[in-house]
Structures are given as structure tokens and as C-alpha cells.
Amino acid sequence: MWEYQDYAIDVGHIEAVYEFLVSEKTWQENLNESQQNALEEAVQDTVDYLADIVDEENKEFVKTIEEEGMEIIEVDKEEFRQAAMPATDEIVETMLAPGLEEDIEEANQD
Numbered sequence: 001m002w003e004y005q006d007y008a009i010d011v012g013h014i015e016a017v018y019e020f021l022v023s024e025k026t027w028q029e030n031l032n033e034s035q036q037n038a039l040e041e042a043v044q045d046t047v048d049y050l051a052d053i054v055d056e057e058n059k060e061f062v063k064t065i066e067e068e069g070m071e072i073i074e075v076d077k078e079e080f081r082q083a084a085m086p087a088t089d090e091i092v093e094t095m096l097a098p099g100l101e102e103d104i105e106e107a108n109q110d
Contacts, residue, residue: 002068009073016054
């Protein structure tokens, strides 16, 4: 990368996404409450672990490209959020299941 450009812009748009899927039938019929809780805890522990790994890898990458002479440009992420709001609102209104917007907003607070 540094062979071809002098700058990189950090807009924070790449986040690792972790999914764990289980059918409602399996969840309701095959797992008791204790098993559900254990599974939820294991998934959360895994997500936290993977997020730490990704964060460390990102820091190492930034360190490497800076050592190679690239400059990282930080941007005002709030301006990006505001600019994206019309598209976000349209998606929320037309594509999301009821209640999902609140779940997303809650997750974004973390």
C-alpha cells in the first residue's frame, strides 16, 4: 500500500462482524434456559476475544504503514454519520423488522 500512496484515511467503516445463528426451533425446543444462558455467554466471550484480536491487528497495521512513511488522516466521524442519516433512515423505514432499529441504536452506544 505504502508503495503507491502517501496517505490513508481512517473513517472507521470496517468493523468485524460476528454472527452466531441457531434456529428458533432448536433454541426453544432443544435448549433449556441454563443451556441458552451458557451459549449466550460463550458467544459473548468469543465475540469479545475476536474483537480484541482485530483491534490488535489494526493497531499493528497502522504502526506498519506509519513506519513505512504513510500518514493516517483522522476524520470527523460524526460528519460521516450525519451525511449517512438520510440513507440510514430510508433503510430503517423500508427494510428493518420492527424493533430492530432500537436494538441497533443500543448496540451503537457500546
